[in-house]
Amino acid sequence: MRIVSLLPSATEIICALGLRDRLVGISHSCDYPTDVAGLPVVTETVIDDAKPPRDIDNDVRDRLGSADALYTLKMDELRALNPDLIVTQDLCDVCAVSVGEVQTALGSLPSTPRVVNMEPQSFDDVFGTIAQTAEAAGMSAAPLLSDLKSRIDAVRRRTQAHVTPEDRPRVAFIEWLDPPFQGGHWMPELIETAGGIDLLGVPHQHSSTITWQQVRDAKPNLIFVSCCGFPIARTLKDLEALQPQPFWQELVAGASRGVFVSDGNAYFARPGPRLVDSLEIMAHACHPDLHPKTAAAETGLLRIA
Numbered sequence: 001m002r003i004v005s006l007l008p009s010a011t012e013i014i015c016a017l018g019l020r021d022r023l024v025g026i027s028h029s030c031d032y033p034t035d036v037a038g039l040p041v042v043t044e045t046v047i048d049d050a051k052p053p054r055d056i057d058n059d060v061r062d063r064l065g066s067a068d069a070l071y072t073l074k075m076d077e078l079r080a081l082n083p084d085l086i087v088t089q090d091l092c093d094v095c096a097v098s099v100g101e102v103q104t105a106l107g108s109l110p111s112t113p114r115v116v117n118m119e120p121q122s123f124d125d126v127f128g129t130i131a132q133t134a135e136a137a138g139m140s141a142a143p144l145l146s147d148l149k150s151r152i153d154a155v156r157r158r159t160q161a162h163v164t165p166e167d168r169p170r171v172a173f174i175e176w177l178d179p180p181f182q183g184g185h186w187m188p189e190l191i192e193t194a195g196g197i198d199l200l201g202v203p204h205q206h207s208s209t210i211t212w213q214q215v216r217d218a219k220p221n222l223i224f225v226s227c228c229g230f231p232i233a234r235t236l237k238d239l240e241a242l243q244p245q246p247f248w249q250e251l252v253a254g255a256s257r258g259v260f261v262s263d264g265n266a267y268f269a270r271p272g273p274r275l276v277d278s279l280e281i282m283a284h285a286c287h288p289d290l291h292p293k294t295a296a297a298e299t300g301l302l303r304i305a
Contacts, residue, residue: 009272172220194283222257259305
């Protein structure tokens with residue numbers, strides 16, 4: 001079976017299932033596991049992620065408002081690969097090639113591949129997409145799912161046994177800085193499981209724009225910044241613009257449980273196996289004496305205040 005992945009989380013799922021040897025093509029954003037580097041790339045984007053976050057947001061809104069695609073398929077490469085299975089998504093217009101474009105492209109391929117379309121909104125949905133991908137490839141996801149669920153259960157048990165309602169930090173999770181976005185989809189569930197209270201997100205709904213006044217009004221005592229698609233170094237650079245602002249200084253002063261920055265390219269935004277790493281990172285940030293610091297937290301979490 002020849003598999004093409006059109007988004008990073010799908011690539012991570014495919015490889016975690018032990019299907020790396022069947023993966024023949026990836027998206028321009030796929031970067032994990034590192035040995036996928038060098039595989040043929042079948043997508044491209046018009047968005048310049050080196051721009052300031054406000055400019056990126058404006059570009060995205062302009063493209064979406066005019067129905068212009070953010071991402072396109074490289075059809076010559078895709079035809080040459082002639083995949084049996086394509087894994088894509090219909091969750092977020094800002095994340096990958098739309099499923100509509102994929103369906104349109106099928107007619108020009110040498111054969112008709114099966115398409116797995118991911119739309120996870122919760123942990124259970126993520127598990128469902130893993131099982132769905134495994135089934136499409138003719139294998140079982142049971143061993144991988146058992147491991148992931150056992151790690152989630154370990155965090156949940158520690159939280160339920162030792163964290164009282166008064167102990168839970170009031171968490172403001174920010175996944176974009178300018179304009180600020182809260183974390184939707186699985187984030188409220190993840191924060192609750194980790195032992196926190198999500199002040200801004202709406203469970204199983206898309207992330208959305210908020211204002212810094214809304215963040216201030218929520219009175220968080222733990223601020224967690226994980227900018228979608230950006231590593232820690234890039235987020236720290238973008239945070240420099242907020243440092244002189246009175247609202248940011250007020251938020252930092254009130255964050256008695258800390259201000260954290262995480263790798264938003266590797267964690268939190270990708271609904272794949274590393275979402276469990278993200279849970280463990282958040283749990284350690286919320287309750288460092290209760291939840292151990294994992295290898296992912298060593299490299300993917302930084303306390304800045």
